Amino acid sequence: MEPTAALLELSGIVKQFPGCLANDHVSLAVASGSIHALLGENGAGKSTLVKIIYGILRPDSGHVRWLGEEVEIASPRQARALGIGMVFQHFSLFESLTVAENIALGMDRPEERVGLGGRIVELSTQYGLTIDPARLVHELSVGERQRIEIVRCLLQKPKLLIMDEPTSVLTPQEATTLFTTLRRLALEGCAILYISHKLDEIRALCQSATIMRGGRVVGTCDPREKTSRELAELMVGSEIKSSVARTGGGDGKPRLVVDRLTLRSRQQFGTNLEHVTFSVASGEILGIAGIAGNGQAELMDALTGEVFAGKPENIIVDGIPAGHMDPIERRRLGVSFVPEERNGHGAVGAMSLFENAFLSGNVGQTLSRWGVILKRRTWDYTSNVIESFDVRTTGPGAEARALSGGNLQKFVVGREVVLGPGVLIVSQPTWGVDAGAVAAIHQSLLELAAGGAAVLVISQDLDEIFALCDQIAVIAAGRVSVPQPINAASIEAIGMLMGGVGRAA
Amino acid sequence: MGLGVQLKIVARGEKSRFWAYGSPVLAVLATLLVTGVIFAVLGRNPFVALFTFFVQPLLNDDGIPELLLKASPLITIAAGLVLCYRANIWNIGAEGQLTLGAIAGGGVGLAFPNAPAGILFPAMMIAGVASGALWAAIPAWLRTQFNANEILTSLMLTYVAQLFLLYLITGPWRDPQGLGFPQSAEFSDSATAPLLIVGTRLHIGVLFAVLAAVAVQLILTRTVLGFQLRVVGFAPRAARFAGFRENRLVWIAMLTSGGLAGLAGLFEVAGPVGQLTADISPGYGFTAIIVAFLGRLNPLGAILGGLLLALSFLGGDEAQIDLGLPNAVTGIFQGVLLFMLLGADLLVSYRVKLVRPAAVHP
Numbered sequence: 102m103e104p105t106a107a108l109l110e111l112s113g114i115v116k117q118f119p120g121c122l123a124n125d126h127v128s129l130a131v132a133s134g135s136i137h138a139l140l141g142e143n144g145a146g147k148s149t150l151v152k153i154i155y156g157i158l159r160p161d162s163g164h165v166r167w168l169g170e171e172v173e174i175a176s177p178r179q180a181r182a183l184g185i186g187m188v189f190q191h192f193s194l195f196e197s198l199t200v201a202e203n204i205a206l207g208m209d210r211p212e213e214r215v216g217l218g219g220r221i222v223e224l225s226t227q228y229g230l231t232i233d234p235a236r237l238v239h240e241l242s243v244g245e246r247q248r249i250e251i252v253r254c255l256l257q258k259p260k261l262l263i264m265d266e267p268t269s270v271l272t273p274q275e276a277t278t279l280f281t282t283l284r285r286l287a288l289e290g291c292a293i294l295y296i297s298h299k300l301d302e303i304r305a306l307c308q309s310a311t312i313m314r315g316g317r318v319v320g321t322c323d324p325r326e327k328t329s330r331e332l333a334e335l336m337v338g339s340e341i342k343s344s345v346a347r348t349g350g351g352d353g354k355p356r357l358v359v360d361r362l363t364l365r366s367r368q369q370f371g372t373n374l375e376h377v378t379f380s381v382a383s384g385e386i387l388g389i390a391g392i393a394g395n396g397q398a399e400l401m402d403a404l405t406g407e408v409f410a411g412k413p414e415n416i417i418v419d420g421i422p423a424g425h426m427d428p429i430e431r432r433r434l435g436v437s438f439v440p441e442e443r444n445g446h447g448a449v450g451a452m453s454l455f456e457n458a459f460l461s462g463n464v465g466q467t468l469s470r471w472g473v474i475l476k477r478r479t480w481d482y483t484s485n486v487i488e489s490f491d492v493r494t495t496g497p498g499a500e501a502r503a504l505s506g507g508n509l510q511k512f513v514v515g516r517e518v519v520l521g522p523g524v525l526i527v528s529q530p531t532w533g534v535d536a537g538a539v540a541a542i543h544q545s546l547l548e549l550a551a552g553g554a555a556v557l558v559i560s561q562d563l564d565e566i567f568a569l570c571d572q573i574a575v576i577a578a579g580r581v582s583v584p585q586p587i588n589a590a591s592i593e594a595i596g597m598l599m600g601g602v603g604r605a606a
Numbered sequence: 607m608g609l610g611v612q613l614k615i616v617a618r619g620e621k622s623r624f625w626a627y628g629s630p631v632l633a634v635l636a637t638l639l640v641t642g643v644i645f646a647v648l649g650r651n652p653f654v655a656l657f658t659f660f661v662q663p664l665l666n667d668d669g670i671p672e673l674l675l676k677a678s679p680l681i682t683i684a685a686g687l688v689l690c691y692r693a694n695i696w697n698i699g700a701e702g703q704l705t706l707g708a709i710a711g712g713g714v715g716l717a718f719p720n721a722p723a724g725i726l727f728p729a730m731m732i733a734g735v736a737s738g739a740l741w742a743a744i745p746a747w748l749r750t751q752f753n754a755n756e757i758l759t760s761l762m763l764t765y766v767a768q769l770f771l772l773y774l775i776t777g778p779w780r781d782p783q784g785l786g787f788p789q790s791a792e793f794s795d796s797a798t799a800p801l802l803i804v805g806t807r808l809h810i811g812v813l814f815a816v817l818a819a820v821a822v823q824l825i826l827t828r829t830v831l832g833f834q835l836r837v838v839g840f841a842p843r844a845a846r847f848a849g850f851r852e853n854r855l856v857w858i859a860m861l862t863s864g865g866l867a868g869l870a871g872l873f874e875v876a877g878p879v880g881q882l883t884a885d886i887s888p889g890y891g892f893t894a895i896i897v898a899f900l901g902r903l904n905p906l907g908a909i910l911g912g913l914l915l916a917l918s919f920l921g922g923d924e925a926q927i928d929l930g931l932p933n934a935v936t937g938i939f940q941g942v943l944l945f946m947l948l949g950a951d952l953l954v955s956y957r958v959k960l961v962r963p964a965a966v967h968p
Contacts, residue, residue, distance in 0.1 A: 450841075460837065461849075
């Protein structure tokens with residue numbers, strides 16, 4: 102075996118979470134002085150892997166080598182002692198304390214605190230990370246807060262710096278400054294493991310890349326030698342099926358119109374929606390592709406009515422302004438929803454299917470009278486959903502959490518389809534679902550559209566969008582591109598849009 | 607490593623039905639064991655002491671009626687708390703709402719001592735419910751308006767209510783014939799809760815306690831309102847998805863539980879106490895929290911829990927008289943029980959496994 106130059110080398114890392122194999126025999130090597138990208142969609146297993154490297158999680162099996170020696174990293178403290186620093190996507194800072202106080206609090210040994218203020222100034226000027234140790238954190242911008250976290254790491258003189266989606270919270274200008282700093286660090290011999298799904302960034306910054314999909318490494322490459330399209334294909338899976346030709350069943354009138362919807366995210370690190378505009382006609386299925394975290398959750402919240410749009414006219418259903426309607430009022434207009442998350446959002450795991458059917462069915466089906474639940478009617482409606490969608494379960498009394506993911510998803514989709522909505526909005530209709538259930542769910546959406554409904558599918562699965570939809574648009578950084586006919590869409594253009602390359606509408 | 611085996615706590619993945627009901631039983635048994643040890647340390651024969659504490663009270667002539675009398679406020683209040691807690695709304699201030707109910711309900715009785723009972727007593731009940739609800743409306747408003755944590759606000763308002771009562775009975779409402787004691791005049795006959803069994807102190811409040819528990823059970827299992835409360839408790843996001851208005855549910859749950867606590871307060875002063883004094887309640891509002899949890903947040907379970915904790919109040923009296931133990935024994939029993947219950951509830955979601963330490967590295 103020839104000696105390796107790798108600073109950090111992982112091999113055969115396996116990490117199993119209940120119901121999810123987050124890392125499946127993952128191997129990774131990072132050399133000193135290199136900027137190495139870890140590329141993949143959300144849920145690909147990137148975060149799990151870096152948490153293992155930083156000692157937050159322990160792998161079920163596999164080996165970690167540091168400077169050629171096998172190590173077991175049991176805690177972040179131990180990782181720091183080895184020379185591994187990490188800047189998280191979400192900062193852990195006390196807003197009411199100063200920069201220096203925050204940094205001092207994170208130190209493992211008290212003696213490090215001597216002369217801290219001076220060293221912060223020294224480091225920050227050296228690397229162009231302008232920051233005043235005496236400032237209070239709550240006065241600082243997100244970019245400045247990130248600098249605190251970086252300086253905190255640099256004080257430990259790391260040999261490896263892990264950056265978890267660092268630019269997701271930065272302005273383009275701040276990102277440029279950050280890149281300069283990272284290049285400089287690399288020149289001085291520090292390795293950087295850079296996690297992102299932004300293709301442009303990675304091609305500009307990194308010399309090597311490991312690409313993950315579904316918990317596995319699907320490739321390693323030099324991103325500078327690849328096109329954005331090739332990276333996009335590796336990241337999302339390249340086998341894009343051609344769409345099934347089918348005739349629309351509607352009269353082509355727009356049923357759901359979203360018009361210049363602009364919305365600030367409620368989440369600190371969420372994505373703001375900017376001028377989102379599209380419409381879905383009767384008989385049409387529109388797919389919105391995009392990498393997770395680009396505003397899909399915010400768009401879904403605005404469409405369901407969990408969050409109100411700026412103006413009622415931002416969302417129009419069958420000609421009626423609905424932007425300020427709550428979910429129940431929107432359901433009365435004939436809109437149905439399937440949120441991305443089954444557990445705890447679309448369905449209540451601790452409740453029976455009967456109760457979960459009542460959850461959304463009461464509006465369209467009148468399952469209660471005088472505030473009292475009509476058990477017989479609800480039971481029949483639940484049985485109908487179970488039979489129509491071939492949900493494998495013991496009956497309407499079964500707890501939702503006892504069902505497999507695919508069966509519960511069939512139930513949650515079926516519950517809405519049986520209502521015969523005029524507009525159906527679904528997010529990730531087949532996420533984590535077996536092939537049989539995928540086919541059944543797709544079939545039901547196609548039939549619904551054929552019957553004259555407008556269907557909006559928000560999905561990260563391009564295969565799904567190409568298989569189902571008539572039109573495709575891409576959401577990136579809170580903007581939605583102009584929908585185009587699926588037959589005319591090129592995978593290259595879609596992949597570029599998903600990576601944030603090129604301007605969306 | 608030296609260690610043969612280790613205890614390890616492992617997540618079950620899904621909740622154990624057996625332990626959902628088994629844990630209160632285990633908690634009660636563990637509490638008996640611990641209190642037995644405490645009795646022994648205090649120099650009493652633990653078996654005699656436990657007998658005195660838990661069995662003796664029931665052997666007295668009026669044992670059962672007294673048990674029901676003490677259980678009534680606990681069950682009434684716990685029924686309301688169950689409604690809140692199932693929706694993750696944490697009303698901890700039932701004691702204050704009870705106090706306000708006693709003040710307002712009792713105040714009506716003091717103001718019109720000669721009104722006919724058929725009018726006066728229902729008016730007192732209404733005043734008790736309304737004022738308890740009003741007191742709970744403050745934390746409800748603070749939560750829905752400012753997102754203030756109702757645990758803190760409702761708890762702190764308890765002390766405000768108790769000091770208000772103290773002010774009234776040492777000031778404007780003090781009985782002129784009371785020899786300067788801090789207490790109001792005694793209630794007239796028509797302002798006193800009608801007795802259920804003549805010759806005992808058991809009054810109609812027990813009927814309202816059972817009614818409250820059954821009503822809450824029906825609300826939770828049969829109505830849209832109860833469904834919405836449970837969904838909010840299980841999965842707030844699912845409640846938003848379905849379009850349930852959380853603020854409305856907070857108001858309903860807080861007002862209902864406050865009203866029931868107020869009713870319990872009215873029945874205490876218009877029943878066994880007979881006047882407004884500084885100690886109208888031995889902490890029923892707080893003990894009812896234990897009752898609610900002991901009953902698995904099920905209103906019918908709360909009836910059983912209420913009976914057990916009522917027994918602890920009676921047993922505490924008995925232990926003072928017969929064994930010369932301090933009254934704090936009741937508090938110790940209740941505290942240990944809550945502690946054990948919280949501990950035993952671990953078994954609902956986790957199992958305890960004996961494991962041999964794994965080899966250091968394969």
